[in-house]
Amino acid sequence: MSDDSLFREVDEEVRRDQIASIWKRFGNLIVAVCLLVVVGVGGYKGWQYWQAKQAEEAGMKWFEAMRLAEEGKGAEADAALAGIAKAGSKGYAVLADLARAASLSQQGNAAEALTIYDKVAADTEADAALRELARVRAAYLLIDTASVDDLVKRLDGLSAGESPWRHAAREILALANFRAGDYKKAADFAAQILADPATPAGLRARTQLVSAHLEPLLPPAAN
Numbered sequence: 526m527s528d529d530s531l532f533r534e535v536d537e538e539v540r541r542d543q544i545a546s547i548w549k550r551f552g553n554l555i556v557a558v559c560l561l562v563v564v565g566v567g568g569y570k571g572w573q574y575w576q577a578k579q580a581e582e583a584g585m586k587w588f589e590a591m592r593l594a595e596e597g598k599g600a601e602a603d604a605a606l607a608g609i610a611k612a613g614s615k616g617y618a619v620l621a622d623l624a625r626a627a628s629l630s631q632q633g634n635a636a637e638a639l640t641i642y643d644k645v646a647a648d649t650e651a652d653a654a655l656r657e658l659a660r661v662r663a664a665y666l667l668i669d670t671a672s673v674d675d676l677v678k679r680l681d682g683l684s685a686g687e688s689p690w691r692h693a694a695r696e697i698l699a700l701a702n703f704r705a706g707d708y709k710k711a712a713d714f715a716a717q718i719l720a721d722p723a724t725p726a727g728l729r730a731r732t733q734l735v736s737a738h739l740e741p742l743l744p745p746a747a748n
Contacts, residue, residue: 619651708742
């Protein structure tokens, strides 16, 4: 037997002894870790499946609530939406809250609608765009009753820059200042709306009417 063969055989024997020693000392721990990995992967897959089933069920309930609303069954639709908001997956629960608040507002129940909008706006786990929508819808409900300062606070950060809600926020603040008798500020917000090329056509038309009413109320230097 050559020296190289002898050394290889000895080296392999040493490795076998080392592996056997390691297994003897840590075999149970290795098996336990492997089992934990298997259980963890299985649990994660199970959780994913459960989440998907929850979302699917919430989606079906959502479409059923929308069908009831389209059929004019407002009370039944509201009850269905309330159930989704209470027990549905997070995304559908927020959408259900917003839809229910809109329905309540149309029925003249502004106080309860406002409570729901404020709940969504304060929900830090909800999507930011939906929270901002809730703030805008609440401000629209309060446009005839809340102070300008309160509406400014509610719409903080939404009327400037590239916010997707800037058009609605500017309209609310223009109308609120008009109601409060601050025609210069109302005209400033109206001008921002008309100067923005992305302003929706319907809002632009409404703002042009507001501007026409404002013009004779402004001091000569502002015309």
